[in-house]
Amino acid sequence: MATSSTWERIAARGGISPGRARTYGFIFLGAGLLIYLLFARVAAAGQASTFVMNFGTAGQQVPIPDLVLPTGPTLYALALICAFLGGWQLARGFRQVNLVLGIIAGLFVWAFLTWASQGRAFNLTGMLNSALLRAVPIALAGLSGVICERCAVINIGIEGMMLTGAFTATLMGSLALNIWGWPSWASMSFGLVSALISGALMGLLLAVLAIRFKVNQIIAGTAINILAVGITSFLSARILAHFQQLNSTGTLQPVPIPLLSRIPIIGPVIFEQNLLVYLLYILLVVTHVVLFHTRWGLRTRAVGEHPRAADTLGVNVFKVRYVNVTIGGMVAALGGAFLILGSVGRFDELMTAGKGFIGLAAMIFGKWMPFGAFGAALIFGFADALQTKLAILQVPIPSQFLLMAPYLVTIIVLAGVVGEAVPPAADGKPYEKQ
């Protein structure tokens, strides 16, 4: 074991406190030990885990062979790698210690999947595809948070805005499809546009409460959540329960992008999705470019960091906030619409089930950056997708605990990361003109 002065050197290398450096080392070691105890030790000898790498429309992509790994040896190898990384951290210390932590987490998940799929075939590509689909609403929620908080308005009401968007998309989409007899694409577009309008209205409500009336933003957001739950559940009981044809929009089909979707593994995952997923990609790029490479983005960030200074320089703080929060509401509603049009095609009360809040966690995890939020959303989506796949594999873990995974991940992520994540300086503070 290293002496105390070596601890300081190890910690300094990773840029963290000595206590934390040691904890990281023990976490790495612990991961190795857990892989050994939980998985490697109980894996039956001679079994193999098969990871299927093909997914989607057969023949459209270049088929690649399945990855077949001997279960036991693979697990022992993974355990050893983790233990080695832990030992290295304790003895020498890593420079990129957080990156190593991420690698350890990845190895642990790999070990878990290897163990879970022993003697069976596990469709890895299908799993990633499902993870992406589940990440989309969370990413949109996170993006909505980024747009609002970059100009210093906390939006706790994303959950409610998603719920409203989902309801509106269902009602209007079904109305056009089943009552007016519009073609499918037209009624879905109509539902989508209606959802965006409803989101804009909810965003505007938050903006008016937070900016015009200077209501505490967290309370205003909570009021919006309660209002959305009330209105959608009320109308759902009043309308959708009686007129089933108003609660069926149909869903968007995947549209493979020529060429790109033929790339092995990532092709079918990323480029064989429905149009709303592509819309998310576009929104991510656009938001990033607008935020960091345009005048409007500069103004938004200035308003988020130091509204008084921005005001002095002639930026209309209120206008920036109104516009951004309204757009944020639309993006959140798009997330809700995705749950309907891109996923299940019908509305259920409280169907968002905390995705708005998880999106906020993704935003924080992603350090208030559009692609950061998307990356975090992918982790949540992965955790979410994992539990359904594992249920199919009949893993001997109660499904309820698997269902807890996304929420537990959120808590762990917030606890582990927020200390280093810095929100916009003026976040949550109302602005008063002098």
Add this chain to the structure above:
Amino acid sequence: MQEQFRIGFVTDGGRIDDGSFNQYAYEGTVRAAQEHGLTVELIETRSPAEYEANIRQVIERGCQWVVTVGSTTGTAVERIAARYPKVHFVLVDYEPLQESRNVTGLVFAEDQAGFLAGALAGLITERNVVGFIGGMDVPPVRKFRLGFEHGVAFTNRRAKVLAVTTNSFTDEQKGREAADRLAEQGADVVFAAAGGCGSAAIRAAAARGVWVIGSDQDHWETTFRKSKEPGADRLLTSAVKRVDQAVYEALSRAVAGKLHGGSLRFDLHNDGISLAPFHAADVAVPSEVRGKILEIAEGLRAGRIRTRVGPKGEDLERRLLAQVTAWNWQSAAMIFLAIFTALVVGAIFIATFDPKVWAAFGQGIGTGLAAAGASVVKAYGAFFEGAFGNPARIFTSLQIWLETGDSTRLLRAIYPITEGLRLATPYIFAGLAVALGFRCGLFNIGAEGQYFIGGLASVYVGYAVTGLPWFIHLPLALAAGILGGALWASIAGFLKARTGAHEVINTIMLNYISYRLADYLLQVGGPMARPGDSRPVSPEILPTAYLPQFFPNDLAIRLNTGLLLALFAVWFVYWLLFKTTVGFEIRAVGANPRAARTAGISVARNIVLAMALSGGLAGLAGAHDILGVLHFMPNAFFSGYGFDSIALALLGKSHPVGVLLAALLFGFLRAGAQRMQGVAHVPIDIISILQALIIIFIAAPEIIRFIYRIRAPKATAEMVFTRGWGRV
């Protein structure tokens, strides 16, 4: 080269020998000048319009430091200070509004001086009536007044403080009138903090034989000119702000280059304030009183005794009565209008989404409107009957009971009321939970999850622990509920305190986890499932763990003694928050965590503690529903307590009594809504709409004021609820 430093001194309109702040500030300036070999440039200001010109003039004469009496010149100085970055301004008795490196305000702990004066007054008064005369409602005077009031209460619980504001620091006539009025109302000790107006007041009071206490400087020297004025023997003491000492200290620091703007606080600890000698009243003050005052001064100095007055004159220990009166008619009217407006909007919803109304509009506008009206009347009729019962039925059944002694029908008739109270009980617990969190600056949205965990814990003790008498089993089951909720909530508290992870997201995540946990435990064949049952429910709890019913004869009435427990909880939270050091610390962290930390209060510990207490209360809500109503745990998701309790805490302004009233309102609302759903087929979700609207209208009272054209009241203190992300 030896540079000759100069100090500029500009008076605030008074003369340099005014026997008050100008004189003492000047004396301090001169003392500092002599000690450090500086020269003083003095300008006496004649009218407020001259401040700026005079200050410029001393600066042009080469003064590096400018001393002014800030209570009147402060804003003028702050306006021009930025233009003279090399000059340092020292403002007596003024807290700078903005941070700037060349403006230093000298502030005094008037609350401590007032507290000592009040403690003395409380010990001296014979009629248990003491008076306070304040000049204007500005922070220094407010601190004097509150310190005085709390000091009186500290030594004499029975004494009453009569407080008068003259709205003037100069009008002597008003001072005399105020003194006369207090003397007529029986005050035998009067404390005045009102400048020249106050001097006149204590002269007048002394002339009537009342004990008087002066403020700011020793009035023996000034008002009574060392007993040359009549009534000097009635001057008990003065609550002195050592302005000379403060100016001397500040200038000495300036010379040493240790003055960097902000404010310097002068209190008992650094001899910035004190009680003046008793002078002629010396013989009238018994030695045990002196001892007591010295002891209190020592306690204040060491921090063992707190004046419970905030830095801007906020009352940190309002009595219940004071709070209820502060909860004035205007805000009561606003709450009423908020509820009323929400009901109106709700009516629009009900009418708009009633298929019958649509059909009627098809036959014509008139028929449609009539149907809309009928729809609303039917819904709200059912609503009020569900909430408060049918008055006619209650009346007739009451007659039957009085005549025959048969209570069956009466109990049936009052059933809705008991149901409202029954539904209000968990609301009281849950509302208190959120209110307590708010007081610590925490937003606990997780009452929902804590309710589930509390329910699970108490149901487990209720059925699994056997062979105990009820007086052990019931408290044990309740304690399990409290503990379950407390532990669950303190996870979020711990994470907040330790890592800064925001409790809003964490408590919501914990809610979802608690749903899954309950689902796992209660699923058919699960660890806590009822054996042999095809529903996901827990076993029945033993009767020894039941909360006793109020009306055991009529089991349809589900009102139980949990209500008494809830009322006790209201008292307990009130007592804890406002009467104990624990509560004081929780509120201090809620009001300003940074200041609390400076004052040596552990922010982290209080956050965890407040969260645990909050969760314990929410857990009690769950325990009540299990032990008092259901007697088993069903696997039902989304009780709605999480959101409801937020509305409750907001409505009740985070005060336990306010929460109680709000909870009663919501209990009756829900009882009514249940009947509205049954009779008029209005979905019960209308309640959420009403609640959201009530929250919006209460949080943004401007909307209500706009609708009803109510003029805004003067600025009121704002309540701290919760903050943004990141560390506290």
